[in-house]
Amino acid sequence: MLEIRNLNVKYGKIQVIWDFSIDIKSGEAVGLFGPNGAGKTTLINAIIGLVKPESGKIIFENKSLVGLETHKIIRAGIAVVPQERELFPFMTVEENLRLGSAYIPVAKNRVEENLEFVFTIFPILKERRKQKAGTLSGGQQRMLAIGRGLMANPKFLILDEPSLGLQPSLVIELFQKLKEIKKTGMSIFLTEQNVKQGLKIIDRGYVIENGRIVMDDSSINLAKSEYIQKSYLGV
């Protein structure tokens, strides 16, 4: 479904992603782990066209994404839940969510049904549907960002550290729901610091450091790996 070949990304003269290649198949959930500054967010931004790669190929459903504007990539069926949330602070929770569907061809007729779905995962959002997004608590904003991503009925969902700032019970719930969603055939691409939870839903995972893949294995093997145990599952 998504194929990245020999991707290189630079900010100015500083290279952040080095010769990066991965494949994600339809209906597959893939995780991306790595320390801060490894280049995870940069990779995501490259996929959705927010940064222009130096070289390499990004192909989604046989179509090259390189050089395409972000909104075109999104409309092609990729949704993203950004690390920085990127909400509309002066709009209400509901307006934010509706915007998640409004401009996506496959989603715009399914707004009500999508809203209900998001509200079942995050009931607090339903309670606060008239509150301005900018006044939500940190965790509530994260929920809203995830909810907005789900509103798009994507074929391919990218989540950049979705559990950041969520209360423990919600993290568990969120990952359960993602597992269910995955069964409907959606592909998921996930970066996470909560590796323990992350590993539960992914099929395969990559570990990157300094912009290079250092490990690439199934989730079971990753969970067993000493390296992962030590660096990511400690606390």
Place this chain on the structure above:
Amino acid sequence: MVILKTINLVKRFGGLAAVNGVDLDINENEILGIIGPNGAGKTTLVNLISGLIYPTQGEIVFDGINIESKPAYIRTKLGIARTFQLVRPIQGFTAFENIVVGALFGAKENLKQARDSASEICDILELKRRDFPIDKLTVLDLKKVEIGRALASKPKILFLDEVMAGLNSDETWQMIHLVKSLKKRGLTIVVIEHVMGVIKELTDRVIVLESGKIISQGLYENVCKDPKVISAYLGEED
């Protein structure tokens, strides 16, 4: 000895009571953990104490004086420092200069002193890219800058609002050691985290907020077995 105390603290936003009658005692040189569901009012509580917003009702006593109506910058000078849940370094400054700001105004140092204490703090934090502008830093660096600026104001009490969120376990350990070393230097520290491992590892005592009220408090081991806390906050793993 109680260093900071809130009495029946209330903050309403329109109809919503984000903090709803909180009586809090923070003891000198302890590490207090505050946990609770998203939207429970933790950040609001810190905002009230640090003076970014003013309470609808109630008192805040710090070091024996009532501070609830004092402006934020005075409270910082008195010795209350905090970090922000969403890191907010000052753009246009380098990491180092961000920390200098804290020393200059929070600790009322002159430029030279402030530079000295800032580099000392950078050393303590093991902050490497200190001459880099903010937009070229990683999340860990930014969190360190955030703590560094708070520390530079030479506080008596330090509020850490989710500073560990988004760190991997190596980095989290680093931070835990750091916070512990701060305690050794005599600081009182309040940590807010959703990562239970951190709370367990760090805190002397935990308070659980829900809907603006304290629903449980005590040692971590006890609190996390409290059914109220489990149902409202921790959830049960399958």
Place this chain on the structure above:
Amino acid sequence: MKKTIFPIITILAIVLLIFLPYFIGAYLLHVLMTIFIYMTLALSWDMMLRTGQLSFGVAGFFGVGAYASIITCSRFGFNPLVSILFAGFFVALIALGLGFAVLKLRDIYFSITTLAITMVFSVIIRNIPKLTGGASGKVIPNVIFNGDSAKTYWLILSLALITILISEMFNRTKIHFAINSIRNDEIIARSSGINIFGYLLFVFIISSALQGIAGAIYTQQYGFVSPETTFSLDFLLLPMAMALVGGIYSTWGSVIGALVLGFASEYLKLIMPYGHLIIYGIMIVLIILFLPKGIYGTTKDKIITHKIEKKSLSE
């Protein structure tokens, strides 16, 4: 090496500027005087901008300073130099009073309010003819130093140098850290212990006083005031353009901007009597499109990025 060269260059430049009247003619001197007046306005506007407050009150304080100087001179017999100082003091006082009301405002609300205040100043002055001469303005019989170019030049040069000095002080002391923090994030500034209102008021008073003094000197140079010319929005728009063309948030940006635009407008006019303002406008548009941070700002940025990249690559 760099540390020792810089002060030497500065001192040489200042000495050169002081002795300039002995080398260049009255015309160039006059052009320079105008440029220095605008430079002062640009820099003082930039000082306020560094706190994040975009002031549109430059022409207003300039005008009030001009009137204060002319009126004290002609009605109360002040010595022109004393009247100039008085104007600065008077404008500072007004800024202090206004500051309490308007410095709570932000963004365009602050900008528009300061502009509205400028308008209010000019309308009030127009409507109290007994004191101000009303719409028709007021002239004084003798201009400062009896029109001696060199002395007037030295006076204006001192103002410009003092402004540069203040600006550099703002950039090299605690104040730099305070106002930059305020501009970037007030919440952080407050919780880092910065008295935001205090600093805003301080900078507002200083920059307004400089604008008032500039107005006073300018008006003493020509010996008249009138609401239309003295409160002209040129005294707001041109300094702003100069600061932005040179590069904001820095001393040398405004200095370079004032020199570039000041000389350009004079030169263009001579080679192209008709339509030179179009070229001037196009020049401004091109600079902002291709050097978005201004001449000085963009150059400095390039150097800094270069340094950092070198450092990261070597890491």
Place this chain on the structure above:
Amino acid sequence: MEKTNKSLKKTLIAFIIFLIVVGIWKPLALVYGIQRGGLYSLIGLPLALILGIVGILNLAHGDFLTLGLYIGYIFFNSWSIDPLISMAPLFFILFGLGMVIYSILIRRVLKAGHLNQLLLTFGISMIIIELIKIIWTTRPRSVYTSYASSSVTLGNMSIGMYEFIYPAMAIAVLVILQLFLKKTRLGQAASAVGQNPKGAEIVGINTNVVYLVVFSIAFGIIGVAASVMLPRTPVFPLSGNPYTLKSFALVAMAGLGNLNGILIGGITLGVAEAIVQSIPGYEGWSDVVFFGILIAVILLNAYRRPES
């Protein structure tokens, strides 16, 4: 939410009472005030749209109005087309001009922030004014239509009818704009883009098109304003220039993003001005009242606004 509704209602009621009182006290001032205020609002609306909704600062606003006036003048002078008829082509010509200006200039300073937009549009303003001077000189031109000075007589008052077109057009434009912003996908996208362009791209909005369309619509409205003004307005290089400041004043008074406030604010200022002008001997103070009310409203709003 409820709170803003309530305060809107309060403002509206106070506004209507104000108008009624003025109507009884000085009926002519009310008429003149509503007409003038309608014009301020009509010209202020496009600025409010591009500054308040998508956050572009345009210092050449009034000068594009001037350009519109000249184009209307050409239609009248060269082809004898009545300004109210040339309104349609004018809308499209300015719409097109907006597209061009946006695509080749404004687009490049979108991310650079307000200050760069300020300087860019200052440069544009200068170029427009000087170009006009070269082409048409500084001599005013005008368009004569018999209806523009027609009036009806009520008692001993002779009331001009034409200028009621200003508030009428302002209301029409406001209603259409509100419908556009609330009901159309593009309109909703405009608010999203104004608040967070990156967020907007992420939900699939083509921000570039939104900017382009909103900017061009605003220009189209400037064209409409120019046509309805033309029968009553002299056309010279600085015709529209003073309206830049007045429009910014209105936007600041109404609050960014508040289009309804532009109408209420515009008419309040117009009426207040007209009252002062109708008091013999105090005509010269009308500007103080205009800016005084403006300052008072901005300060009041600032102090009423709760902490963030």
Place this chain on the structure above:
Amino acid sequence: KPIKIGAVNPLGDITGDQATKAMKLAVKEINDAGGVLGRPIELIVIDDEMNPAKGAAAIERLATVENVDFFVGGMGSGVHLAQVPILKKYQKITVWIGAASHQAEIAMGPDADWYFHLHPWDYQQGEGYGVGWTEIVHAYPNVKIEKVFLAYEEGAFGTDSYTSYIDLYEAAKRGEGSWKEILKEFKGASFKSASLGGGDYRAMLNQAKAFNPDLFIWAGYDADAIPIVAQAKEVNFQPPLFVGAPPGWPADFGKNPLSENVILYGMWAPTLNEVSPVAKHFYDAYVEMWKEEPATYFAPLGYTNIYFLVEGIKKAGSLDKNAIIEALRTIEYESPLGEVLKIEPSRIIKNQGFKYQKILQWQKGRQEVIWPLELATTQLVYPFKFGK
């Protein structure tokens, strides 16, 4: 070696632009005729951009870089005020055609014998109209002028007219001054000019209507001309004499039906061609050289500016300053404005040129001269009425 004359004009404004063109025409004519004192004339023009500091710097440049012998030029009073200190510094012979504000006279002071000011001062103009209207009342027995209403723009230009009218009114009440025979009641109101963002005159017009004047004058700018008549029609205000006193008129005022029989104050009109050969010569030569019509009286004034100076030089026979001053004071120059220009002292300065403006009337799209009666090109149409 040419004799250098330095001119400072606002080239971006129609007044400055046409004055400059007329100056160039005069220079060309003089040089074609062999120059003066056997030397050609060189005219160096600098734009003042209507900016005081720029206008002042231009004088410095002309004096020190271009080394001119004389200064000419004109227009805005604000710019001129800034030039006064510089002019005083160099004390070269200066012949000025703009700056009507008495403030300029105050700034120049009584001692500047090298300074010649051709345009009537603001206070002289009001005085002149008194002379004019009195003569008109005598010549046209049906014309009555007792109540005068002055509408003035609130800037320096309008306010200065108003204050001078107040002085004239006070004098008339004492039985003095040029208005003493006719003026019985006077009232004024200000308005904001369309050129400065105003343009709503109706409050002022209603005041005027309530006063019911015989003579209504407005002192504003060219941009006000059409809207004032249109709005007067709207509020149904039809004074028997409807006078506009702007420094220039809009491009198509004559084509506008509302212009019919509006009276104007001015120094010149193309109709003067019918009564003055100099005017006709100027007009034809200007059109020939520039392929456009002179549209403001600053064009013939600019022409006059050069000729007057050159006549002075000719008469002096040398470039000696005192000789030229003496010559300029005594020559009589037959100007294209229809009048003979000669120097007399005004309130403060010694060398003032023209004293009065003319009274003209728009008739069928043309500005016809009504007064001075000896230059009249047609009869006054009275009373004023809006066409249907």
